[in-house]
Amino acid sequence: MQHSIASLPAHGRSCATSPSGPRWHFNFGAGTTPWVGPAPPDLARIRQARGIRSGSHQSHIPVWAFSITVGQHLRLESGLEHDLVRDLDQRPSIVWLVPQPARVLFQIAKAGRLDFHYPDLLSIDVAGVVTVWDVRPVERQDEKFQSHAELTREACAIFGWRYELFSGMSATRRVNLMWLDGYRRTMPWHRTALKMLVENLGTLWTIGQVIDLDEGEGHLLSAVWHGIRSGDLTVDLDERLGRETRVCLTASAAAR
16 A cells, blocks of 8 residues: 555654764755754655665665555665565555665774664554664675674664564565565456455455356456455465465455
8 A cells, every 4th residue: 555655653752862873864855964853854755865776796686666655666776675675565564665764874983983884674664663674695694794783773772763684585475475566556346356255255265265256257366366465365475375375354454
């Protein structure tokens, strides 16, 4: 579901930032600038803090990913970031996503110098909880990355934000999410088809039952794939999707 900027909840909490502590830099549309306020900025206003380009000496391959949550394409640094966005984008609880949301400047005590880090993603949920994400496979989480991750975690604590590391997901979950992404758009028949399923099968059924009821036309099955992708239906995405997969209508969808 796409959310308007005006509908976003309040983010973070008021706090004071120590001059010697981590310092946040945000881009509000005119380049990255320091944030010196006692509270976090309006996150609906921030833009990607740096451009993402590919080159012969880089190990990552940038991608464009369309997000239903924000209603536009997001520029991401790697396929692994795309996996995370794909996972978050299908969660009804997520209302906003910003890639490369900030530049964090911090003091490296042992080296006696300043260093900086660009987190990979920022998400906001319906309760206003802000999560800053870094994305890196476990085998590439070297000492420098781990140091930056811990300092970024401390910087997030300044604003009462959560910090998470994403190192990947199971191959089954990844393939399931990639399959469901093909059904992210709402089609005119989806609501009618979902109503027909509930009338015939109740609020809990299997994919096999849907296939049998569909009789080869495809409209009921596509409504199920879209319902899972949009959050109206739930399945175990960590298990292979097949005829025996149990599908459940969510309470919020049933109430509509």
